[in-house]
Amino acid sequence: MLHNLAQLPRYRGLIQSLVARELKARYRGSVLGFFWSFINPLLLLLVYTFVFTFVMPGSNDVRVRPYALFMFCGILPWTWFSTSLLESSGVLIAGGNLIKKVLFPAEVLPIVTVLANMIHFFFGLVILAGFLVYYRRPLHLSELAVFPLVVLIQLVLTTGFALLLSALTVHFRDIRDILSNLMTFWFFGTPIIYPYFLFGDATWQAKILRLNPFTHLAITYQEILFFEGPVGHLKWLLVLGALSIAFFLFGYWVFDRLRDSFAEEV
């Protein structure tokens, strides 16, 4: 396993060009093409703004206003996470031709999925940054310094999940169907559309929320981008970072164990 893992940097060029292909191919044939990567999050944010300004004004805590912006801070990374998982669950089956007919490092496929979605996340961030400036949210350099760390941790965690799911789905196709429902459930179990401090630290809801790894990512994103004051969640984030590395290794281990079966099962 470690030997294979060490080979991974050698596929840099391959991963790079596959991610580029993924991004190019996605909007090929549409008139606006590449701009959809910006327009999509922009439209999403505008819809939320419309709903929470005109349709349901004042339906939420005053501390999380403008609410659409608060929500967007959590939804952008969540979209990266959930889309990566959903797409990677089918990626080995979709790429069956490569695995069966070409000597091809299969782990590249889920990794490419995660990275391509990360690029989309970055495009969304550009839109988000525009709105943050527009609403004059307090952004501090010391806070922004944490941003690469949280992105990195999310990348490691997401890749771990992607490897695990892509490998298991080859044997259990039903994962694909279960997963979309599971992700909806997971979404509501994460403080994205509601703030974490809605519950006191000692409540059972907070205890459960803390078990959810994405809670810590969402809170950190919100603290950096939305709330004032220093990032108070750093300790949790570092613990999550360590666990994410462990989980990535676990995911890779499962993937590696099942690797030889891919060519026969997909």
Place this chain on the structure above:
Amino acid sequence: MDPSSAPSSVLRPPASSGARPAIEVARASKIYRRFTHRKQFATLKSALLTRSLIKNLRADETFTALNDVSLTVPKGRTLGVIGRNGSGKSTLLKLVAGITKPSTGSVRVDGRVSALIELGAGFHPEISGRENVFINGIMLGLTKREVARRFDEIVEFAEMQEFIDAPVKTYSSGMYMRLGFAVAIHVDPEVLLVDEVLAVGDEGFTHKCLDKFAEFKRRGKTILLVTHSLGLVERFCDEALWLDAGRIKGSGDPKRIVGAYLTDIEQREEHELAVGDAKARESASAAIVSPDEPASAVLPDNPVETATGPADMFRATEGRWGSREVEITEVTLAGADGQAGHVFHSGDPMDVRIRMRAPLAVDDFVVGIGIFNAEGVCCYGTNTSIAELVAERLNGDAEATFAIASLDLVEGTYKLDVAIHKLDGYPYDYHRLLYTFRVKSRAKDVGIYRPRHEWRFSGDVKFKDARR
């Protein structure tokens, strides 16, 4: 001749040089798992509930695609792998390519491998041929710069200059394959694995591919070629390997192995024809046919019938009819050795032995025979009356042999009519297309009849024998 009895250099490392062979497969087996229906549709839930998640990932029913295969291909040699469908050829190639791992045994390959198993695997339909060439090249192990350097050559080889910037989904299947082939061949591998990919593309492109292979050979690269084109193996390969049901059935000199393989195919066909004929006769005997109605379908000895007869005759399918006052009890075909068989070589002698029985003596009878090809064209028909033999007596058991000195037919499947009838055409026992035989030939000539012939030349004409 048992091809496996002779030791061959494929199975032995070359004694001459101490260099490492390019491909070394040692006692490799590949066992595929087959899932029963229940297992196949097992869900994650049930797997979790019964705690069989890991157990389900193990084999419960297996299929051995390759069984204890060992081979060594020295550097710079070309090995052709032949065998029937499902004999494990492609599995062997995938093992050597490293796409799958052997269940037991080991596979070692020295140098960069390029496998032409499926051309253009991994092409993305939405993006242009140019971008696909780059990505495909990188997938096959080149760096971006290496692809860039070979790009023009690849496009030129694929004859795709005009369309290289169009999305791949707009390509014809031939263009797709050509581009895939061009990329794979320009990876410049030490070891090239080819799986029956020459069937793509037109004649011209196939020649180009063969030229490229020849160039590879000249440059001392190792080639493993899986193909059904036996001629290619004979002409192109240094050695041949014959796989049958996952085992090596023979290896060594291509001509010898191809010959042995062809003999084996004939034997199988022989068996299949025998079974098929038996079935046809069974169903023909079961069918009740009026002796009067198909009386027009007689052999062309009757001038009245032939006027209208042939049309019916060509339409008629296999069957049996007649009054059975004389019965054909058995028809066998035999070759030069006197052994009954169904497969003959063009130009060989063939005997048609007709056993018949007349419970009551008859004096008005004609024994006839007709040979038809697969399209139903009568190749030849005659009978004893045409041969100006006047029947005098047939009583009890008897046998007639129609001895053909030389079966001058081109390759194909032929069917026989065998009949005994009265001089006026009244059928005693008519067997319509109930006997099948196959004519084999190494020559790919066309038509029905192959006259004995040779080519002679005079003047300033020169030929070279392509078969060497």
